[in-house]
Amino acid sequence: MPAVRPLRLRPLLKLSLMLSLSASPLFAAVSYAEDTAARRSYQVPAGSLSAALTRFAGLAGVNLSVDPALVSGRTSSGLSGxxxxxxxxxRLLQGSGLQLQPMGAQAYRLVPVPDGSSLELAPTSILGTTGLYDGDTYAGGQVARRGSQGLLGTRDFMETPFSMTTYTADAVKNQQARTLGDLIASDPSVRATNPAGGxxxxxxxRGFSLFNSDVSYNGLYGVLPTYTIDMEMADRVDIFKGPTQLINGISPRGSVGGGINVVPKRxxxxxxxxxxxxxxxxSQAGGAVDVGRRFGEDNKFGIRFNGVKQSGDxxxxxxxxxxxxxxxxxxFRGERLRLSTDIGHTERDTDAPQERVQVAAAAPVPSANDVRRNYAQSWSKASTNDTFGTVNAEYDLSDNVMLYGGVGARKSNHDFLRHAVSVTNAAGAFTVQPRDFTRDENVRTYTAGVRNWFHTCAVSHEVNLAASYFDMDFTNGGARYGTATSNLYNPVQTPTPSTAIRQDAKVYTExxxxxxxxxxxxGFFDDRLLLTLGARWQRVKVDDWSDGIKGKTGYDEEKVSPSGGLLFKATDKLSLYANYMEGLSQGKIAPSTSSNEDEIFPPFISRQVEVGAKYDAGAFAVTAAVFRIKQPAYETNATTRLFGPNGKRQNSGVELSVFGEPLxxxxxxxxVMYIDSELKDTTNGAWDGNRAPATPKYNVNLGAEWDVPGLEGLTLTSRGIYSSSQYLDQSNVKEIDAWNRLDVGAxxxxxxxxxxITLRANVENVADKRYWSSAGASDDSEPGLTLSTPRTYLLSATVDF
Known part of the structure; x- marks a missing residue:
């Protein structure tokens, strides 16, 4: 579980609709006659008013709704006693011109002291428990103000020295996102590299691979299903850009371009x-249920269930x-103790899943527009079965010290009957060699830490110390069958495999x-300047056995990875930041399509430098970042089919994002994201200066929603997506065209x-265009072309009662 700062658990921020505001410098007296019995000791240091109120509300166990504009730039002398x-x-609000307004049992909101002016606040839903962030949604409801940052806790995006976007449950629902792949279609920094029907x-x-294994669940890696993550379980989805090793530690597959964290529902x-x-x-049809209750004194106990069933063609x-x-x-949310547990099970069966299309050295790039039928054999299948669970806890040891920890586990069984698609000539021919592939996984992960807040003179400190441990073992096995031929443009149905011609080695890896x-x-100058310094010592130990014989490519290595971030609140609306981050990643594993299948390579180091700015206009926000990430480059040689490192790649880019409700x-x-991806130090300098494969120069995403005037409740939506051309190989000879897609809905x-009742209708890929949406990823062990999804209609009806 990401350790959430206790002083910000309950007082979640909600932007208010301001009709008029005039704050008085005088403070209005409050009667405490009915409140004296609940007196207790508090220690709240002097500093920004926002931090002081947040700290006090968290310790007091009450919910506080605050318009950020009211407290921005204000300070408090704190309190002790x-x-x-x-x-x-x-006491904290004394002299601020603000006062408390009760909203129910243990719930308040902050308002200006009355002076004859009127104030109207938008309705809020403020809840205070770990992992629940209702009430901090940014204007427009699609993005949250606060995101989970693992070791560093949960913070407002304007106080974060990194590039990060947190999508809300409303964004998931309104996009009718069934899987994580559907949701990321809104983010220009993220692209899917595998077919939606795969x-x-x-x-x-940012051009580097991210596997599902590297998607964390409340800050814990390896807990979520390996192959596909259903979005009905998500309350929030944090997308973090850049190496994340300081935040959550080394990820199972070593992703370096960024990270994704799924926040469970409460x-x-x-x-x-x-x-x-x-x-x-x-003809896919199904349904989803979502039921939640709180009970006990002060609603301390909560239960939430989400279930989904969907099937069809x-x-x-x-x-x-x-x-x-x-x-x-x-x-459970108590005065000092907060506990949560999540238990889940998913099953997915896919008939005729699509594969990436590989292109042989002698073959040209196939025409995506001419692929009109499913080239996967009807007998091919993919069956995945995942059971997972987590237990998380936080305990306020004192007013300034919090202990936290989390435990997660997953058991998975996967069974595939598949075939590769490697086009060998201009006519689109490829060989069908059926392969039965099984994979069984067991994951156990643990984290524990302590967080301490204190002041040294005028400098505030938030010190975090955390330890983590991740253990995953998996067994791969299978068999090969006789070959047949088919064609990308005119698929040929081949017989269902029956008699294996070769058994694959049973490979066990730890x-x-x-x-x-x-x-x-x-924090300096009342926390207007925030400097984050940190380092993570990491040890990576990998061993493998093939048919009981220990492999020669295992390793046991360790590294200290430093990271740092600096954020300056130039004004109440503008934050400037910079960061440097290092990460240690597990070595690549040679894919099944290579001649050195399952060879494990040593771990490698990635480095990122980033500077950026964030502007919060209240109704909308704009963020900008300039970054550079370096790491080793890998490839499967087109002639020898040998997989291994070949030089380095450097991705330098610019990101610009916008969200909110400007009108x-x-x-x-x-x-929009621009990337200049360059290869360096390749063998004999053959590809030096070339563009890294599978990395478009430009990605553009823009979604818009419009509430139709005069027709209350009706909203029209649209989304445009664009990616520029990409190379397939380091030689920069083969290339796929730029593509664009238009989605509409209501x-x-x-x-x-x-x-x-909410009725939704969406049409994805309105023009029904056929194109290669991705050439994989240049650091991917299994490169290949990803075919676009045909025009797809989505309908849903939600009843809340």
């Missing part, structure tokens, strides 16, 4: 009863998907990662009796 709750707030999902961030103080019926073309001929998901979340991290965030009823979400919300 015994106070009742409202008395303590009054065996598994895989992505790139019960809210309001009962949740929701059912969604959904349909996707060709997709747009591709003889392809069908059957998926099931069940996730149960329990939590990965053990351990680490200790220390960081300190120093009432008009919401934007998207941005939703209509209304109420019948006491039931809220």
């Amino acid at each position: 015994e106070y009742a709750v409202e008395e303590g707030f009054a 065996r598994y999902e895989q992505f790139t961030i 019960a809210t103080d309001k009962d949740i009863n929701s059912f969604t019926g959904n349909w996707a073309s060709d 997709t747009e591709w001929d003889h392809q069908s998907v059957d998926r099931e998901m069940a996730v149960l979340g329990l939590d 990965n053990k990662f351990s680490g200790v991290a220390l960081s300190d965030t120093l 009432k009823g008009v919401r934007l979400l998207g941005g 939703r209509y919300g209304f109420k019948v009796d006491d039931k809220h």
Whole structure:
């Protein structure tokens, strides 16, 4: 579980709709007659008013709704001693022209002292428990203000010296995102590199591979399903750009371009009863239930259940998907102790899953526009079965010290009957060699830490010390069958495999990662200047056996990776930042398509330098970043089929993103990324200066929503996606064309009796274009072309009651 700063657990920020505001410098007295019995000792250091209020509300165990504009730039002298709750707030607010307004049991909001002016606040939903961030949604509702940063806790994006976007549950619902691959279509820094109808999902961030194994669940790696992650389980999705080793430690597959964290759902103080019926073309139909309750004194106990069942045919001929998901979340929020656990199970069966298309050295790039049928054999299949769980805890040892920890585990069984697609000539011919492939995985992961807040003179400190341990073992096995031939443009149905001609070796691999991290965030000038310094010691131990014989490519290495970030709040609306981050990654494993299959390579180091700016206009925000990431480059030689390192690659780029509601009823979400990806130090200098394969220069995403005037509840949506051309190989000879995609949709919300109903309709790839959407990733062990998804219709109806 990402360690969430206790002083920010309960007082979550909610932007208010301001009609008019005039703050008085005088303080209005508050009566404490009914509050004296609840007096207790508090220690809140002097500093920014926002930090002081957040700290006090967290310790007092109350919920506080704050408009950031009201407290921006204000300071507090802090307090020390015994106070009742409202008395303590009054002391902190003294001279600020602000006062507390009750909103119910143990819930307050901050308002200006009345002076004849009017103030109208937007409705808020403020809840205070680990992993729950309702009430801090940014204007427009698609992005959250606060994101989870593992070791560094949960922070507002304007106080984060990194590039990060946190998508909300509303964004997931309104996009009708069934999997993580559907959701990332909104982010220009992220691209899917595997077919949507394939065996598994895989992505790139800033041009570098990100595998599902590297997607964390509440800060714990390796817990979520290996191949596809269902979005119905997610309350938030944090997308972090750049190496994340300081944040959560080394990831199982060593992703360096960034990280993704899925935040589980929690019960809210309001009962949740929701059912969604959904349909996707060709004939996929199903439903999802979402039920949540809180109970006990002060609603301390919570339970949340999400379940999904969907099955049917997709747009591709003889392809069908059957998926099931069940996730149960329990939590306890006490005065000092916070506990949560999540238990989940997912199953997914796919008939005729698509594969990436590999291109032989002598063959030209195939024409994607001429691929009109599913080239996967009807007998091919993918069956995945994952059971996972986590337990997380936080305990406030004192007003200034918090202990936290988390435990996670997963057991998975995967069974595939597949065939590679490697085009050998201009006519699109390829050989079909069926392969039965099984993979069984066991994961155990642990983290524990302590966080301490204190001041040295005028400097604030947030010191974090954490240890982590990750243990994953997996067994691969299978068999090969006789070959046949087919064609990319005119697929040929081949007989169902029956008699194996060769058994694959049974390969058993153990990965053990351990680490200790220390960081300190120093605040200067009332926390307007924040300096984060940290380092993580990491040990990577990998061993493998083939048919019981220990391999020669295992290793046991360690490294200390330093990181640092600097953020300056130039104004209340503008933050400037810079960071340097290092990461140690597990070595690559040679793919099944290479001549040295399953060879394990040593770990490698990646480095990033980034500078950026964030502008928060209240109704919308704009962020910009300039970055450079370096790491070794890998390739599968086109002639020898030998996989291994070949030089280095450097990705230098610029990102620009925008989100929010700049005009009432008009919401934007998207941005642009430019990457200059260069190869260096290749063998004999053959490819030096070339562009790294599978890395477009430009990615552009822009989504817009419009609430139709005069038709309350009706919203029209659209999204455009563009990627420029990409090379397939380091020689820069073969290239796929630039592509663009247009999605449109609409939703209509209304109420019948006491039931809220939302109807949604989306059309993805409206023009039904066929194109190669990705050439894989240049650091990927299995490169290949990804075919676009045909025009797809999505319909859903949600009933909240």
